[in-house]
Amino acid sequence: MSQDHEFDVFISYATEDKEEVAKPLVNELEKLGLQVWFDENILEPGDSLSSAVDAGLAKAKYGLVILSPNFFSKRWPNYELSGLKARQLNGEQIILPVWHNVDFKDVLKFSAPLADMFAYNLTSISIKEIAEGVLQKVKPESYSRKFVGIAETVMSNLD
Numbered sequence: 001m002s003q004d005h006e007f008d009v010f011i012s013y014a015t016e017d018k019e020e021v022a023k024p025l026v027n028e029l030e031k032l033g034l035q036v037w038f039d040e041n042i043l044e045p046g047d048s049l050s051s052a053v054d055a056g057l058a059k060a061k062y063g064l065v066i067l068s069p070n071f072f073s074k075r076w077p078n079y080e081l082s083g084l085k086a087r088q089l090n091g092e093q094i095i096l097p098v099w100h101n102v103d104f105k106d107v108l109k110f111s112a113p114l115a116d117m118f119a120y121n122l123t124s125i126s127i128k129e130i131a132e133g134v135l136q137k138v139k140p141e142s143y144s145r146k147f148v149g150i151a152e153t154v155m156s157n158l159d
Helices: 015-031 049-059 075-089 104-110 127-138 140-158
Strands: 007-012 060-067 095-099
Touching: 007 015, 007 049, 007 075, 007 127, 015 060, 015 127, 049 060, 049 075, 060 075, 060 127, 075 095, 095 127, 127 140
Parallel strands: 007 060, 060 095
Antiparallel strands: none
16 A cells, blocks of 8 residues: 555444444554554544544554444445445455444345345454454554564463
8 A cells, every 4th residue: 555544544433332342452453553543532622523534544454343233224334335435446455344233134134235245243253352463463563563563472481
C-alpha cells in the first residue's frame, strides 16, 4: 500500500458488542503496539460522527469488522462496512472479519462475499489470539520480532 496510514486498524462493531468484544480486542491490539481507530478513543464532544468515521476509514490500513447479529441490524456498522468494501473493490484486501455469535449461514445471509472470507471466529479462538493474528497480518515484521523475543526468553530460562 503506497498510501500513508495514521492507523493500523479501524474497528467496526455494533454498540451491543462493545464491552464484550470490541474494547477487549482494542486493548489487546494496543498492547501489541498497533495504532487503533476506536470511536471511544477518538471522538470528542462536538465532533461530527460521520466525518470522524469517514476519516478513520480513509486513514486505516485495515478494517476489523466484528460481525454479529447486532452488527447485521445496525445502520452505522453497515455504513462503515460499505466504506471498507469500497476500498476493497479498489484492490485493497483490507477487511478482517471477526465472527461473534454468528455462523457461516448467518454471514452468508447477510453478505456472500463476507462469508467467503477467512474470518477469526470467537467460538474457536480467544480475543488475544485474534489480536496476535491481526498483528501478524498488519505488521508481520513486529509479529516476527515478538516471537523471537519470546523464544529468546524461553531459551535463557532453560540455562
